[in-house]
Amino acid sequence: MRIGLLGTGPWARMVHAPVLAAHDELDLVGVWGRRAEAAKELADRHGTRPYDDVDALLADVDAVAVALPPDVQAQLAVRAAGAGCHLLLDKPVATTVAGARAMVRAAERAGVASVVFFTTRFVPEADAWIAEQAGGGGWFTAHAEWLGDVFHAEGDSPFGTPWRGEKGALWDVGPHALSVLLPVLGDVRRVSAAAHGPGDTVHVVLAHADGVSSTLTLSLTAPPAAAGAGVELRGAAGVRRLPQGDADAGRAFARAADALLGAARDARPHPCDAAFGLRVTEILADAETLLAGAAR
Structure with a gap:
């Protein structure tokens, strides 16, 4: 091709x-x-x-x-x-x-x-874990956190680009969190709440199909020692965590x-x-609207 x-x-x-x-x-x-x-x-x-x-x-x-x-x-x-x-x-x-x-x-x-x-979604170990959890079902709630230090005062990241500075963690790392949660918990029926944290940090609460809830914590301004990503699911099968590893981009x-x-x-x-990308954009846009209202 x-x-x-x-x-x-x-x-x-x-x-x-x-x-x-x-x-x-x-x-x-x-x-x-x-x-x-x-x-x-x-x-x-x-x-x-x-x-x-x-x-x-x-x-x-x-x-x-x-x-x-x-x-x-x-x-x-x-x-x-x-x-x-x-x-x-x-x-x-x-x-x-x-x-x-x-x-x-x-x-x-x-x-x-x-x-x-x-x-x-294209890391083999993570992709297999997502498929396994999606097949199991019975989930009650979940939490995803994606914390980067791109704009930390001590950082000098090549990814500190203007659009990231303008749109922040919600739009840069929020898609990563949603790409894991949506196939496991189902579509989002409603963005229930959204609040600002320190720097560009945001906290988002999502209501999924079948009454399942999830929360997101997203940041590009975390201290380097606090940076990292993780997803935790809780339900009838107990607690499951996204495998950690050094993903090769x-x-x-x-x-x-x-x-x-x-x-x-x-x-x-x-x-x-692209249709899945659109759905992610719709959810993030709803969260952005709630955040704008909270900032008034």
Whole structure:
């Protein structure tokens, strides 16, 4: 499959470009970025071609991988789908419901496959654990916490990008938490409450199907010693915790690329497709509305 890369930021340099260039079933045709010099540098590093015109790249490929801020991603994904390109997207797919919905509609109209790179869902051990817990049922409540130190005073993270600074943990790590909870506990019927904590920290309470509840604690401003992620489920089977491990982002992204290849080949939607990305966006938007009201 001929694939193009849209984006030249840290994630594109560290994960997307190396994985796409090394993948046996993908041909990395070229790179487009909002800064032409960055696109040339990244393309040269991986033996491919920089593109100044995004539509020219879309015309030359079967698929695109996107490593751009979410609302830029949403706009370009609509154009890519319109050009007949399958979509390997990053999370969140957009930070507005309208943007995410437009992307889903464009993909459906064009009949292209889509996969959203919710990292945890493509880590084999975590994916197997999620499937096992979803099959068991009988859950009473759950708690998920994703605590990063991207914007801690002592930190100097390459991921301290403007959109993360503006939208905060709710939109950056909230999708990770929801990507684990939704397949296990079922869809969210209502965002029951949301409150601010220190820095950009937020606490969210969700009401799922069948009366199950869950809580989220999300932050990008945690002290480095407090950073980390975890999910705990409690129910009839007792207490279950998401396996901890050093997730290899490159290996996970390669599995996401495999998933896109499979979805395109079989013409079957993947569980982490753009429609799932839309549902995550809807839930986060509801939480954002409650947080805005709490701040008044």
